Amino acid sequence: MGDKLDIHHAAQKHPAGQVITGYDPKVAPSIALPRGEHKLIPTMKGPYTGSARDLLAKDIRDLRNYTNAPPSAIKDLLNLNKEMYPEAFTKIR
Structure with missing residues (x-):
């Protein structure tokens, strides 16, 4: 509220x-994220038909392209997703 920060879920919570x-x-x-930066990130709406990997990759790209989030924080976010949902982000060979 008073800190002018928004919480951004990555991967975005709807899809x-x-x-x-x-x-x-x-x-x-x-x-x-600062509210102004968070508002710049495109919001995905409606049915999502891609993979979890594609979704997370898009979110990571969006964070790099639309915010000043430190690369280390983005990397931590990526690793946390892989830790919490390993079956969703396992590479298919």
Whole structure:
């Protein structure tokens, strides 16, 4: 409220809930961003038909392109997603 920060879920909670088994936005990986930067990130709406990996990759790109989030924080967010939802982000060979 008074800190002018918004919490951004990455992967975005609406599509993540559709493709990540056990996804819970209350405990899902997120990052605090200045409100102005958060508003710049495109919001995904409607049905999501891509993979969890594609979704997270898009969110990471958006964080790099639309915010000043430190690369170390983005990397931590990526690793936390892989830790919490390993089955969703396993590479298919």
